[in-house]
Amino acid sequence: MKKTVLTYGTFDMFHIGHLRLLQRVKELGDELIVAVSTDEFNEGKGKKTLIPYNQRAEIVANIKCVDKVIPEENWEQKVEDVKKYNVDIFAMGNDWEGKFDFLKEYCEVVYLPRTKDISTTQLKKSLTSFMSIPKEDIMKAFEVIEVLKKDFE
Numbered sequence: 001m002k003k004t005v006l007t008y009g010t011f012d013m014f015h016i017g018h019l020r021l022l023q024r025v026k027e028l029g030d031e032l033i034v035a036v037s038t039d040e041f042n043e044g045k046g047k048k049t050l051i052p053y054n055q056r057a058e059i060v061a062n063i064k065c066v067d068k069v070i071p072e073e074n075w076e077q078k079v080e081d082v083k084k085y086n087v088d089i090f091a092m093g094n095d096w097e098g099k100f101d102f103l104k105e106y107c108e109v110v111y112l113p114r115t116k117d118i119s120t121t122q123l124k125k126s127l128t129s130f131m132s133i134p135k136e137d138i139m140k141a142f143e144v145i146e147v148l149k150k151d152f153e
Contacts (some may be wrong), residue, residue, distance in 0.1 A: 003029030003088040006081060006107075008072050009039040011056045012049040017114060019063065022111050025091045026065035031083055034060050035072040084108045 005028045011018055026032040036057045042049050049056070054073070061069040070081065080105060082090060088104045094111040103109050 002031060003032045003090055004033065004086055005029035005034065005089045006033045006085060006087040007091045008035040008078070010042060010047065010049060011060050012051050012058050014051075014056070021093055021112060021114065022060075022063060023065050028089050028091055028110060031066045031067045031095070032065055033081075033087070034066050035070045035077075035081065036060055037072045041073050058102060078103060079106060 005025055006025075007022070007025045009018070009021075011034075022032070026116065037047075039049060039053045051059075057069050057071070059068055068085075076099065079102075080089070083088065083106065087107050089110055090100060090110045091112060092100060093114045095114060097111045105150065106121045134139055
């Protein structure tokens with residue numbers, strides 16, 4: 001019998017951690033449905049995305065292990081989605097451990113480990129840190145690299 005798996009996420013700045021999590025979620029069943037958070041929903045959560053919803057949804061939809069993408073528009077839709085799509089397994093990263101146990105009434109709930117040492121939050125912090133380096137310092141660094149490069153020629 002076919003098993004349908006459902007997961008949710010923002011998937012901003014798509015990275016290897018996202019891909020590996022989706023691959024592990026797909027291994028739990030036959031069909032993987034991914035709900036991608038809309039820009040409006042993220043704003044309501046106080047989250048600012050760098051990549052607009054339509055592009056994030058298109059990226060996720062084109063991943064080999066993903067069978068269907070739906071919009072996540074509010075917190076309350078999860079029970080509705082589980083019923084509407086006849087979901088057998090609801091899966092999330094273990095940073096959400098226990099938060100969706102109320103769905104156990106409707107389907108199996110699984111929390112999977114996140115990919116170690118990678119997260120969108122971490123990437124955004126690194127980017128912010130990099131962007132705060134004065135332009136002059138970056139130019140000086142490139143000058144040093146050019147000098148070093150000549151030493152190897």
